[in-house]
Amino acid sequence: MAKVAVVGVVGRTNAGKSTLVNRLVGEKVSIVSPVEQTTRNTVRGIVADPRGQLVLLDTPGLHKAVGTLGTLLNRMARRSAAGTDITCVIFDASQEPQLEDVGWMQRVAKESLDRVVFVLNKADKRPFFRSMFEDAWKEALSGRPEAEGQPTPSPVWVECSALSDEGSKAVMGALFAMAEDGEPLFPEDVVTDYPRKLAIADVIREKFLSKLHQEIPHELGVCVKDIAESKGAWSITADVLVNRPSQKPIVIGRSAQTIKSARKNAEKELSEIFGVKVSLELWVKVEPNWMKNSKLLSQMGYMGDLV
Ligand SMILES: Nc1nc2c(ncn2[C@@H]2O[C@H](COP(=O)(O)OP(=O)(O)OP(=O)(O)O)[C@@H](O)[C@H]2O)c(=O)[nH]1
Numbered sequence: 001m002a003k004v005a006v007v008g009v010v011g012r013t014n015a016g017k018s019t020l021v022n023r024l025v026g027e028k029v030s031i032v033s034p035v036e037q038t039t040r041n042t043v044r045g046i047v048a049d050p051r052g053q054l055v056l057l058d059t060p061g062l063h064k065a066v067g068t069l070g071t072l073l074n075r076m077a078r079r080s081a082a083g084t085d086i087t088c089v090i091f092d093a094s095q096e097p098q099l100e101d102v103g104w105m106q107r108v109a110k111e112s113l114d115r116v117v118f119v120l121n122k123a124d125k126r127p128f129f130r131s132m133f134e135d136a137w138k139e140a141l142s143g144r145p146e147a148e149g150q151p152t153p154s155p156v157w158v159e160c161s162a163l164s165d166e167g168s169k170a171v172m173g174a175l176f177a178m179a180e181d182g183e184p185l186f187p188e189d190v191v192t193d194y195p196r197k198l199a200i201a202d203v204i205r206e207k208f209l210s211k212l213h214q215e216i217p218h219e220l221g222v223c224v225k226d227i228a229e230s231k232g233a234w235s236i237t238a239d240v241l242v243n244r245p246s247q248k249p250i251v252i253g254r255s256a257q258t259i260k261s262a263r264k265n266a267e268k269e270l271s272e273i274f275g276v277k278v279s280l281e282l283w284v285k286v287e288p289n290w291m292k293n294s295k296l297l298s299q300m301g302y303m304g305d306l307v
C-alpha cells in the first residue's frame with residue numbers, strides 16, 4: 001500500500017511556503033511574490049510520487065492582522081493547520097526568528113503536535129540563522145505547560161532552498177517518512193483542486209504585484225466575474241479592485257502600460273496553465289474598504305469552506 005498524508009504548510013508571510021509547494025508539486029499551483037500576504041486562500045497542491053501521495057495545504061502566512069482581510073487570513077492559516085496529518089512549518093532562516101516564527105514554535109510545543117517538520121528555508125542565502133532557530137525552539141519548549149505523561153514534541157529539522165530541487169527532495173523525504181499507509185485521496189493526474197475562478201484571480205493579481213512592487217501592496221484585489229468558453233478559447237472578465245481613487249492611475253500606469261503588461265502576462269500564463277487561448281478583460285474599480293466588505297470578500301472566495 002502507498003503512503004498518504006495531508007500536510008499543513010504553515011509559517012509566517014514571505015517564508016517561501018508557496019515556492020516550496022510549487023516545487024514539490026512540480027507545477028505552479030500557488031502564486032509567489034516578494035510582497036507579504038501573497039497567498040490569500042488555502043491552496044491544495046497534490047504531489048504524486050512512487051512512494052504515494054501528499055496533499056499539501058498552502059496557507060496564508062501568519063502576520064499581525066490589520067482589518068477584516070488580515071483577520072480572515074490569520075484565521076484561515078490557523079484553521080488549516082488543524083486537522084492535518086503532518087504540520088510543516090516553514091521558516092525564513094536567512095533572517096533572525098521573528099515574532100510569528102516563535103508563535104508557531106510555541107504552538108507546536110504547547111499542543112504537542114507529534115508529526116512536525118521544521119523547514120529552515122532560504123539555505124542558499126547568507127547569513128543563515130540555524131542556531132538561533134534552535135535556541136528559539138528550546139525556549140518555546142521551556143515555556144511549555146507541564147503535562148503528565150505527554151511526550152515532548154520533537155520536530156524533524158530540514159534545511160532547504162525551495163528554489164532548488166535538492167533542498168525540496170529532503171523535505172519530501174521527511175514528509176514521506178512520517179506519512180502512513182493509505183489509499184490516495186485524489187486521482188493521480190490531479191495537481192490541485194483549487195477552484196478555477198480563484199486560481200485565475202491569483203494569476204492576475206501576481207502579474208500586478210510584480211509590476212507594482214510595494215506601491216499598493218495589500219490594497220489590490222481581483223474578482224473574476226465571468227469565464228465565457230467557446231471552441232478552445234476563454235474570454236475572462238475580471239474586476240481589479242483598489243481602495244482609493246488615487247490608486248487607480250497607478251494600477252493603470254502611464255499610457256495604460258501597467259495594466260496592459262499585466263493583462264498580457266496573465267493571458268500568456270493562463271493559456272499555458274489551462275491549454276486554451278485566453279483573452280482577458282480587466283476593469284479597474286475603486287471600491288473603498290473592499291477589504292472590509294464581507295459580501296465582496298465572500299464573492300472573491302475568502303469566506304468559504306476552507307479545508
Ligand atoms: N533566496 C531564496 N528565496 C526564496 C526561497 N524560497 C522563497 N523565496 C522567495 O521568497 C519570496 C516569498 O516567497 P513565497 O513563496 O511567496 O512566500 P509565502 O511564504 O508563500 O508568502 P505568503 O503567501 O505571503 O504567506 C519570493 O520572492 C520567493 O522567490 C529560497 O529558498 N531562497
Ligand SMILES: [Mg+2]
Pocket residue numbers: 017018019030031032038039058059060061
Ligand atoms: Mg504564499
